[in-house]
Amino acid sequence: MSEEDVLDLRDIIKILKKGKWIIVYITALTVTIASIISLFFIKPKYESKVSVVIVKEAARMFYEDRYTQSDILMYQKLLKTYCEIAKSSAVVDKTAQEYPQYKSEDIKKMVSAVPLVDTQIIELKVKCDNPYHAQNIVNSYAENFIEESMRVLPAGDIQILDRGKYVDSPISPNYKLNLSIAFVLGIMLSIGLIFLLEYIDTKIRTKEQIEKNINLPVLSEITPSKGLSLLSQSNCGNFKDSFFELECFKLLKNSLLLSKDTKEKKSFLITSINEGEGKTTVAANLAINLSRDSKKTLLMDLNPITNNLIKIIEGEDIFKETEFKNLYVFSPHFLKSDNYENINLEEIFKSAHKNFDYIIADMPSCEHLSFIQDVSRFTDGCIFVIKVGLVDIKEFINTKEILERTDVKIIGTIINKDINIENTKDSKVKSKKIKLFTRIERRNADA
Known part of the structure; x- marks a missing residue:
């Protein structure tokens, strides 16, 4: 293809049709590689989570409708502070002491604290390659977080809404997502290769x-x-x-x-x-x-x-x-x-x-x-x-x-x-x- 050529839609379709087997082979290859990596090289990760809510003084006051708008705004702003407390070394080290098979650095990589938007709820999550450990660690982690938060910043009462549960289905690798990405990537790579070969091919064919x-x-x-x-x-x-x-x-x-x-x-x-x-x-x-x-x-x-x-x-x-x-x-x-x-x-x-x-x-x-x-x-x-x-x-x-x-x-x-x-x-x-x-x-x- 010469540099002066301008491709119209028919030319593009003709080029893609000519290279259809390249698309098939490369897409099949990328999907196969993604499948092998997902099945044999990526360790499955399991997640368990605990939901905690920050309330004013005591839970009963929540039901007595004693919250004001300023209270809600204040506690929403406090969520970030509590999230940082949850990630602190004090909470992580205390949790690691309960599970000596893991170091503090390992626990820190497992845990996360995420505030839910427009709420006073924080989700504490633990990702681990063992579903039982994920459940036990997240519950201990939540209790240590509440204890440390009440010591450092007793601005309200923190209560557990949902405790961590045993989840036997891994959250990663996400096979469907990985295969979908590999499929799209294979199509994109093959199309790019087809047009590259067409561009550098100066032989007369048509x-x-x-x-x-x-x-x-x-x-x-x-x-x-x-x-x-x-x-x-x-x-x-x-x-x-x-x-x-x-x-x-x-x-x-x-x-x-x-x-x-x-x-x-x-x-x-x-x-x-x-x-x-x-x-x-x-x-x-x-x-x-x-x-x-x-x-x-x-x-x-x-x-x-x-x-x-x-x-x-x-x-x-x-x-x-x-x-x-x-x-x-x-x-x-x-x-x-x-x-x-x-x-x-x-x-x-x-x-x-x-x-x-x-x-x-x-x-x-x-x-x-x-x-x-x-x-x-x-x-x-x-x-x-x-x-x-x-x-x-x-x-x-x-x-x-x-x-x-x-x-x-x-x-x-x-x-x-x-x-x-x-x-x-x-x-x-x-x-x-x-x-x-x-x-x-x-x-x-x-x-």
Whole structure:
């Protein structure tokens, strides 16, 4: 994704949909980790509490309605003072003396005093990993607090409303809360990771990227199809009756024949940024489809590392007839030369333009950019095959700018979402027993 891109809602949904498994895996991982930590690494804590109320002189006066508003305000202000007394070392140390298994520091961490808003009630709480100890400690703690408060600040009478009870259900860890937090955290982390990966991913993956960032039309998309597996399963006989009949290659042919931008063009060179993007397969199948449309077509093998074209019928002309009607093949090897610099391409293309309706040149990748520039002088346009996830956007733009500076006409692209890279390599094609005409085989035959 380039920095200039502005995402709309549809883009966001598409990105999230593409990374849905990241969301699933990371969320499941965080929830699992939270579950393990909560179950095995966090000790359960139990809480018991005592409620005490501060009254005026004696409890009976509360029922005799002798409280004034000023009394209520005064006792509410005193609550904070009593809470500090409850936390004092005097109360804590006295409680610790009753439970020698705990130090004063431990008791101080367990206890808390919380005033209830708009009341004269204080809640004394104890959190402990033993529910029995929590109950006993909080009751002792409340009694020691009352005793110390009456000694230090006898401003009123402090009475216990509710004594501490045995509670067998732990207050922590809170499994539901922990899992909920882990779930939300997992979703947030996964979404953040998805957008980070999308931001740093500069590979071409969609038609929209090509049209928006590179400003080139997409002539055809080779999409996932059962029929494409026939390339690796067939021999030469049923290959010609099945593989090239796929709809994507027919659409590519129609795009070139019927589009207002290309219908007047008769010669095309097929290339790619990297090797293994399927350009040779595309070139061969495009040529076959053109020949089946009663167009006399020449397929030119100008790729110095390619050894997989079409089985031919030997003849004396440099343009060899193939087993496909109206389809002919040219290779520099027919001229007994492996050095392209010694070949007069201009004369060959002049002859080709005179004798054929369409010319398809299978070119090397852009590692041989100067050769592509040389051949482009004799063709009407250049078509790039782009393997999804293999080509960097900036690299493609740089290559496009170099070619356009030398007047190379790039008429469009073909997105390859299906042809397996391995199936386009020489070793794989040979291993599948597709009968291919190679320079090595010709050299052996000549010998």
